[in-house]
Amino acid sequence: MVEAWYMDSLDDDQRKPHRMEPNQSVSLQELEKLGVYHLKLNADIYEADPELKKIRTERNYTFMDIITIHKDTLPNYDEKIKIFYAEHLHLDDEIRYVLEGSGYFDVRNKDDKWIRISVVKGDLITLPAGIYHRFTLDENNFVKAMRLFVGEPVWTAYNRPADSYKARQDYLTFLAQVA
Template sequence: MRAYYFDNLPGDQRLPHESASQAAVSISTLNSIKVEFWNIPLQGHEEKLNAVAKERGYRNRDVITISKEGLGDEYETKLKAFYKEHIHEDEEIRYIMDGGGFFDVREAPTDEWIRIAVSAGDLLVLPAGIYHRFSVDERNMTRTTRLFKDEPKWSAIYRSDESDTNPHRIEYLNSITAAA
């Protein structure tokens, strides 16, 4: 995992969007916005992933492959949906098993994009209520285990005045303010 401030330049979302002048983002900065990260090597990952799932109360999981081959004509449409800024009312927990991509998260209170590059072995937890988006990287493929506290679902609430007042968004903002 590598985190840095997104350069905000136009261009393909699958490119790194990292410039030499952009500062790296520390683990402590990610922790301050409630983003958590582990690296769990693929070899023997099931035992460690199960331990994290038990500790955090994740009862369900599935595996999703995002690729042109797997999604066919829906590939570009799905990428656009994943890349549109949104929140969830649940944590987003992803363990990358193959390929890679970028999770962009909004730093609060600055509202700057932090880009988190993930690849095989990375486990990322985004809190409910954080604005974020996702893109595969130039490999155009990721195979990911998604963990869920309840039934598997992916319900995006796209950024709007309404999402800004969503109770999960308010709770998230209060949690980072209280921790500061």
């Protein structure tokens, strides 16, 4: 089960959990109301996993690659970490499957508050196009993840403010329709 919570407002190390005191958990159902979906898969067999193959076929995830985020493996590591943590949106869904390691996806709720989602080995998470979000490693400083795409990969991030994009407008319409 994925773990998520509302974040505190401290500006110290982004890799810390940043839980409010007392902790305010966020359920999977609350995440789904934001269009954020989670599945748990067996990352030990990802290369031959029939469940992953089924998901890729059903959702038309035709392209994938693997990224390892660690200071020894990612070129321009410090720059990339800053880019990943800048609040942004994408024009397409962001789909990530954690194969090893761990990290955090932060997403904004309807009231513009940050929700931190802890992702660990086996977590597949989908963030909808148009949602403001960011990513950071946790204190383990390592994650290996599969990036999945419908069609050709597009890695373009649009930093906030990006409210004029159709994907953002569509996302806001989606949020308005969710109870």
